Amino acid sequence: MSQLFSDWSDFIALLPYEKILYVYKNVGAISDYEEVAYAFKGTPMWKYGDLILTNKRLFHLEYRYEIKKISRKEKLRSLISFVLSLMTFLGYPIIFIYFITSWPPNCTFALLTIVLFIVSILILSAIKVSENKPVGYRRIIFQLPLKRITDIREKSGWLLIDVKYRRKPVLLGFPGSSKKYGMIEKIYVDRDKMRKFIKNISTLIYEVQEYPRETIQYKVVVEFKIDRNGAISVKCPYCGASAPLQSKESTVKCPYCGKQYIIPQKILQLLK
Numbered sequence: 001m002s003q004l005f006s007d008w009s010d011f012i013a014l015l016p017y018e019k020i021l022y023v024y025k026n027v028g029a030i031s032d033y034e035e036v037a038y039a040f041k042g043t044p045m046w047k048y049g050d051l052i053l054t055n056k057r058l059f060h061l062e063y064r065y066e067i068k069k070i071s072r073k074e075k076l077r078s079l080i081s082f083v084l085s086l087m088t089f090l091g092y093p094i095i096f097i098y099f100i101t102s103w104p105p106n107c108t109f110a111l112l113t114i115v116l117f118i119v120s121i122l123i124l125s126a127i128k129v130s131e132n133k134p135v136g137y138r139r140i141i142f143q144l145p146l147k148r149i150t151d152i153r154e155k156s157g158w159l160l161i162d163v164k165y166r167r168k169p170v171l172l173g174f175p176g177s178s179k180k181y182g183m184i185e186k187i188y189v190d191r192d193k194m195r196k197f198i199k200n201i202s203t204l205i206y207e208v209q210e211y212p213r214e215t216i217q218y219k220v221v222v223e224f225k226i227d228r229n230g231a232i233s234v235k236c237p238y239c240g241a242s243a244p245l246q247s248k249e250s251t252v253k254c255p256y257c258g259k260q261y262i263i264p265q266k267i268l269q270l271l272k
């Protein structure tokens with residue numbers, strides 16, 4: 001099991017006999033009614049955090065991040081990227097106008113622009129923006145009793161969980177590797193992680209919904225008689241009727257009321 005941040009118990013109180021079985025790190029969740037509707041229109045607003053599966057419930061705890069201090073290097077980075085974008089939007093038209101107005105063109109000016117551009121990009125790639133790492137939890141995004149989950153399905157890389165008494169499903173996103181195309185970042189779905197989660201939760205839902213623990217209680221015989229011939233008769237703890245003990249089986253069905261009761265080993269040992 002992956003490690004939870006220590007403040008998890010500030011948000012979750014486990015029920016009697018409830019145990020945390022699986023933790024999935026960095027899972028996106030959308031639970032709010034309106035945000036689910038927005039997500040279907042194409043703008044998912046994921047809240048990232050830990051997905052926690054117990055034998056009774058499914059939780060999502062949103063991450064809390066440390067407030068970041070912006071370093072001098074990062075300030076420099078944002079300044080350079082601002083200049084670069086300015087150059088892209090204003091610089092090229094200026095260069096273009098310059099070229100057509102002063103023919104033959106001044107090569108040193110063009111060369112200088114290109115060198116400046118390359119140097120800026122090199123500086124940009126050298127300065128890494130420090131990653132924002134979670135340090136704890138902020139709030140519960142949802143907590144669902146497994147008993148109420150009616151369906152789990154995959155749709156365009158998301159996982160949709162239908163829950164009884166909820167008009168819209170809860171959405172889950174399992175982000176995996178990512179690739180950067182300039183400013184645009186494409187995040188791939190971690191299908192392996194998602195399938196493992198589906199497998200685990202399906203088993204637990206089955207156990208909760210289809211296989212409720214049977215609680216059968218038997219009463220134990222406390223009164224019995226041995227006659228002269230050594231025959232034993234026991235008194236039914238439910239109705240009080242006496243019945244002869246014929247076999248060495250520990251559970252006996254009363255011939256009068258039909259209920260099952262238990263014969264203690266000590267009485268069974270007296271049978272010859």
Ligand SMILES: [Zn+2]
Pocket residue numbers: 236237238239240241254255256257258259
């Ligand atoms: Zn009986």
